[in-house]
Amino acid sequence: MSANVPELLDAWRMVAARRRFDGQVDLAELTRLQGLVADTEGRCSYALEFAHDDILRVSYVELSIDTELPLICQRSLQRFLLPVSMVQRLGLIRSEEDEASLPEGYEPWLVPEDGMLRPLELVEDELVLAVPVVPLSPDGEAVDQDWAPTEEEISKANPFAALAALKKQ
Numbered sequence: 001m002s003a004n005v006p007e008l009l010d011a012w013r014m015v016a017a018r019r020r021f022d023g024q025v026d027l028a029e030l031t032r033l034q035g036l037v038a039d040t041e042g043r044c045s046y047a048l049e050f051a052h053d054d055i056l057r058v059s060y061v062e063l064s065i066d067t068e069l070p071l072i073c074q075r076s077l078q079r080f081l082l083p084v085s086m087v088q089r090l091g092l093i094r095s096e097e098d099e100a101s102l103p104e105g106y107e108p109w110l111v112p113e114d115g116m117l118r119p120l121e122l123v124e125d126e127l128v129l130a131v132p133v134v135p136l137s138p139d140g141e142a143v144d145q146d147w148a149p150t151e152e153e154i155s156k157a158n159p160f161a162a163l164a165a166l167k168k169q
Contacts, residue, residue: 018051058091095110
């Protein structure tokens with residue numbers, strides 16, 4: 001993690017001070033992401049900007065992430081880099097009931113009672129959500145092939161053939 005980003009931040013103090021933090025982290029440090037990617041080579045650049053919208057009365061953190069995630073294409077089984085560039089506005093809430101009051105465009109982030117946030121948890125959560133369910137390389141070739149039935153499948157009798165014969169009687 002970058003030296004200028006603390007491991008723990010007091011969310012409400014950062015909102016009041018309208019602080020911004022820029023950092024970088026190796027993908028190898030994000031343990032929950034490790035099972036979803038092909039390997040942990042690479043770095044992630046991120047920025048956290050804390051603010052308060054006086055009109056909408058929302059305290060939030062705007063999270064920007066730029067990285068490339070190494071994935072295995074499920075079409076070609078080759079490693080490829082998925083570019084991830086996102087900006088997410090997270091509305092800071094104190095309880096789950098406050099989620100309903102968030103305006104459109106804000107994702108809820110439940111702040112612990114002590115108000116302390118771990119910046120890398122925010123980054124890692126968003127990267128985990130950015131991994132596609134079925135990774136497909138945009139440069140991968142489509143597999144178009146007709147699969148003919150095997151001789152064994154053709155020679156097998158239809159289990160309902162006997163019922164069809166009874167129906168005709």
